[in-house]
Amino acid sequence: MPLKMRSVKVGDVLFSNRSPLVFVGGTCALESESLLLRVGRHLRDIARKSGFAFVLKCSYDKANRTSLKSFRGPGLEKGLQILARVKEKLQVPLLTDVHETWQAEPVARVADILQIPAFLCRQTDLLLACGRTQKTVNIKKGQFMTPWQMKHAIDKVRSTGNRRILLTERGSSFGYGNLVVDMRSLEIMKGFGTPVIYDCTHSVQLPGALGGATGGQQQFIRPLARAATALGISGIFFETHPEPGRALSDGTNAIPMNEVQTLVRDLRSIDGIVKSFAKGAAAPLAHPGPRPRAGGTGRMKPQSGVSSTAKGAVS
Secondary structure (H helix, E strand, C coil), X not given: CCCCCCCEEECCEEECCCCCCEEEEECCECCCHHHHHHHHHHHHHHHHXXXXXXXXXXXXXXXXXXXXXXXXXXXXXXXXXXHHXXXXXXXXXXXXXXXXXXXXXXXXXXXXXXXXXXXXXXXXXXXXXXXXXXXXXXXXXXXCCCHHHHHHHHHHHHCCCCCCEEEEECCEECCCCCEECCCHHXXXXXXXXXXXXXXXXXXXXXXXXXXXXXXXXXXXXHHHHHHHHCCCCCEEXXXXXXXXXXXXXXXXHCEEHHHHHHHHHHHHHHHHHHHHHCCCCCCCCCCCCCEECCCCCCCEECCXXXXXXXXXXXX
């Protein structure tokens, strides 16, 4: 049976798979205070003018860059100081990553949403540390994870008494240096009763494709974002930059800042249509992944409601 659908409120922003789409956007890495202010102000002003909910995102430290020589950001202490000032000036909620357990408490004093990076979504101690802050925790689904396995990450955070949990899809590993998006993943994770977000920029990465850096396929950002929005989700996560070609991190899969407004307009139109007729529709399955047959044979069969061809698997 599907779990009860939950909503998560962050300040005045409501995350719910049944409510209007929330946009979580900003630069990938914290390159400078002036750049983040410029980008954040642009996105905030679009949000205010158009009437949609917005959360600013930015990472003070990109700890999982491909190369040791890659730009990471100013680090925890200086980075949090900058993020706190930008948040105060813009008066918007803030999301940032937490990579190690000891970072959870200081980050929680500044950020409204603590994000578990995809590569770390199985790290029990990190999930527990972030959960204990009682701040909203956004767990990115690992590229190596099936969507139904994310239930275990949810349970780890919930064990701390924290029910303020978001899940984000960002693509699945497909061979070497490639990601694909299985749209079933969004529907499966909705079945856990948790607001689900689609990361439309990291999903088009080509990991390590540039040798010492990750590449990307910007041309697929818009169509995949439209497809995900059509499933009725709670939010879209994206990274943007005034000049993606000069970005110090993930520029190859960032949205040019001057194109954000058009994308947001299109996605809000789709979201409005989908959610206008979604009321009363059948609820998503809570756990449509494969389970072992009785008797311990090791063979797998799909749960009821999952086609024998799909078997709930992710490519």
